[in-house]
Amino acid sequence: MVILDGKKAALDLKEEVRVRLANYYKKGAPQCNLAIIMVGDNPASEVYVRNKAKACEAVGIGGKLIKLNENTTQEELEKYIKAVTKDPKVHGVMVQLPLPSHLDEDRATELVPPEKDVDGFTTASLGKLAVGKQGFLSCTPGGIIYLLKKYKIVLAGKHAVIIGRSKIVGKPLALALLNENCTVTVCHSRTKNLAKITSKADILISAVGKAGFITADMVNLSAVVVDVGINRIDNKIVGDVDYNSVSKKTSFITPVPGGVGPMTVAYLMKNTFLAYQKSLNGKYD
Ligand code: NDP
Numbered sequence: 326m327v328i329l330d331g332k333k334a335a336l337d338l339k340e341e342v343r344v345r346l347a348n349y350y351k352k353g354a355p356q357c358n359l360a361i362i363m364v365g366d367n368p369a370s371e372v373y374v375r376n377k378a379k380a381c382e383a384v385g386i387g388g389k390l391i392k393l394n395e396n397t398t399q400e401e402l403e404k405y406i407k408a409v410t411k412d413p414k415v416h417g418v419m420v421q422l423p424l425p426s427h428l429d430e431d432r433a434t435e436l437v438p439p440e441k442d443v444d445g446f447t448t449a450s451l452g453k454l455a456v457g458k459q460g461f462l463s464c465t466p467g468g469i470i471y472l473l474k475k476y477k478i479v480l481a482g483k484h485a486v487i488i489g490r491s492k493i494v495g496k497p498l499a500l501a502l503l504n505e506n507c508t509v510t511v512c513h514s515r516t517k518n519l520a521k522i523t524s525k526a527d528i529l530i531s532a533v534g535k536a537g538f539i540t541a542d543m544v545n546l547s548a549v550v551v552d553v554g555i556n557r558i559d560n561k562i563v564g565d566v567d568y569n570s571v572s573k574k575t576s577f578i579t580p581v582p583g584g585v586g587p588m589t590v591a592y593l594m595k596n597t598f599l600a601y602q603k604s605l606n607g608k609y610d
Pocket of ligand 1: 494
């Protein structure tokens, strides 16, 4: 069994971004900037935003944090988003989720124009992905595919089973894996005979958010298992997969922490760089 080391692959991806950005800077190109809009002080979001800010610093992206207080109204939030998206010096814009419950997340994220939507959460970005056009793939699916490719795992022709159909993980991942020529099955809370389906997967991806949800009997021998889940148990972070038992059966597995999490942040750096590059050259590569 091989551990898919997301920490290491994330360092590699960030280094790729750092070098490519440095080449632009050497030629006198302007600073690349990412704006993060955060409302309230959700402790988990604070950690994620801190990690994103650190990653920006490591690769040479200017991080601009717009922190609004918990009582911000929808109108005020939208005013801030509209203002920052209009700033030509800002190449990528993201709204840190979750927002406090009185705010409408969909309305807020939809305000980010497609060319700055480095989180890939807008209808426009998801639509492009669905029809196979170039746009921003959201960071968790993008990071997962980068990680699998880094370990030379062949995707074409493989049966990928995804548990979870959220618009930030399950759905874009399903579309992205389809674009990689996988045969994709998406499961969710209404799926019947889940274990029967998951045990047929060559690649099993769990994005449910329940500790210990994936047990060894649900996994095919030699499957690749990707654990997206982040669950806090007694102040410890664990995934959805019962790692000790499942890892004995798999060919490859991601740990939690140190698997998908760091890849998500690194992929945000990649998307921000692509947005920057597109703003300078009119194309992504
Ligand atoms: P959501 O809560 O939006 O989605 C969870 C999905 O799991 C839903 O589609 C739900 O089905 C499905 N589900 C719930 N219970 C079952 C069940 N018993 N059987 C089958 N499917 C079930 O979560 P997210 O997609 O936002 O996140 C999922 C997990 O991934 C969370 O732990 C989150 O913290 C983590 N995460 C990690 C990231 C990282 O970088 N590592 C990034 C993003 C998320 P239904 O649609 O029917 O309700």
